[in-house]
Amino acid sequence: MEPSTLLPQSSDPLPAGSREPAAHIVNIFSSIQGEGPHVGRRHIFVRFFACNLRCTYCDTPESLSGSPPALLEHTPGAGDFTWRDNPLSLEDVAGVALNLATEPHDAVSLTGGEPLLQVGFLCLLIPRLREAGLRIYLETNGTLPGRLARVISLVDTVAMDLKLPQTLQDGRDWSADHAEFLRIALAREVFCKMVLPPSPDLTQVRRMAETVGSVSRDIPFIIQPVTPFGAIERPPSAGEIWDAYGTVRAILPDVRVIPQAHRMMNLR
Numbered sequence: 641m642e643p644s645t646l647l648p649q650s651s652d653p654l655p656a657g658s659r660e661p662a663a664h665i666v667n668i669f670s671s672i673q674g675e676g677p678h679v680g681r682r683h684i685f686v687r688f689f690a691c692n693l694r695c696t697y698c699d700t701p702e703s704l705s706g707s708p709p710a711l712l713e714h715t716p717g718a719g720d721f722t723w724r725d726n727p728l729s730l731e732d733v734a735g736v737a738l739n740l741a742t743e744p745h746d747a748v749s750l751t752g753g754e755p756l757l758q759v760g761f762l763c764l765l766i767p768r769l770r771e772a773g774l775r776i777y778l779e780t781n782g783t784l785p786g787r788l789a790r791v792i793s794l795v796d797t798v799a800m801d802l803k804l805p806q807t808l809q810d811g812r813d814w815s816a817d818h819a820e821f822l823r824i825a826l827a828r829e830v831f832c833k834m835v836l837p838p839s840p841d842l843t844q845v846r847r848m849a850e851t852v853g854s855v856s857r858d859i860p861f862i863i864q865p866v867t868p869f870g871a872i873e874r875p876p877s878a879g880e881i882w883d884a885y886g887t888v889r890a891i892l893p894d895v896r897v898i899p900q901a902h903r904m905m906n907l908r
C-alpha cells in the first residue's frame with residue numbers, strides 16, 4: 641500500500657475546476673548533474689513539489705510545504721528566472737523545458753520532492769519531452785513502486801535513493817518497498833544512491849546492500865557522503881566512509897563513493 645500523497649488535492653493530476661492537466665512545480669532550470677554516475681552531464685531539471693518522506697538531510701525544503709510559486713529559467717545557464725503561480729499547465733512545463741533544450745543537454749532530470757507523486761502528469765509530460773529527442777532521467781526516493789510501474793517504459797534512467805531509517809524523521813524501514821521498486825526499475829538503466837550521514841548505523845547500511853543484492857548484484861551502489869545542511873552539521877569522517885564502503889563492498893561488486901559535485905561549484 642502506498643503512502644497517501646501530501647499534495648494538495650487540486651494537483652493530482654487535475655486542478656479543481658479545470659480539465660487541463662497541471663502540476664505543482666518548484667523550479668525548472670539548466671545545470672550540471674551533480675550526483676551519481678552521470679555526474680558532470682548537463683541536464684534540464686524539472687523539480688516537482690511535495691514529498692512523502694521527511695529526510696533529516698533534505699536540501700530542498702522548498703519542495704516540501706507551503707504553496708510557493710514556481711521559479712523558471714528561460715535561457716539555459718543564464719539564471720534569468722521568473723516566478724509563476726502554481727499549478728502549471730502541461731503546456732507551461734513542457735514549453736519551459738523545451739525552450740531550455742534549444743542548447744544541447746544529455747537528459748531531462750525529473751526530480752523533487754518526489755516526482756512520482758504527480759505520476760499522472762508525468763505520463764503526459766514525458767512523451768512530449770521524448771518527442772523532442774530528450775532522454776528522461778528519473779530521480780526518486782524509491783518508495784512508490786506502483787507509480788513507477790506506470791512510467792517505467794517512458795524513462796531511460798532510474799536514479800533511486802536508498803533511505804537509511806536513521807536519516808528519516810519517522811525512522812521507517814523502506815527496504816521491502818525499495819526491493820519491489822528495484823525489480824520494476826531493472827527494465828531500464830538503474831543505480832542506487834545512499835546518502836551517508838555522520839555516525840552511520842552499519843547494520844542499516846548492510847541491510848540496504850542486502851536489499852539491492854536480493855534484486856540484482858549488477859546494480860551500481862553509490863555512497864554519497866552527506867553535504868552538511870540544516871540539522872546536519874558535519875559530513876561523515878573518512879573512517880566512517882571506509883566502514884560503510886567495506887560493509888557494502890562485502891555484499892555488492894560495484895560500489896562507488898561520489899559526493900555532490902554541484903555543491904562544490906555553487907550550482908543549483
Ligand code: SF4
Binds near residue numbers: 691703753754781
Ligand atoms: S526524499 Fe528527497 S525531497 Fe523527500 S524529504 Fe527526502 S531528501 Fe527531501
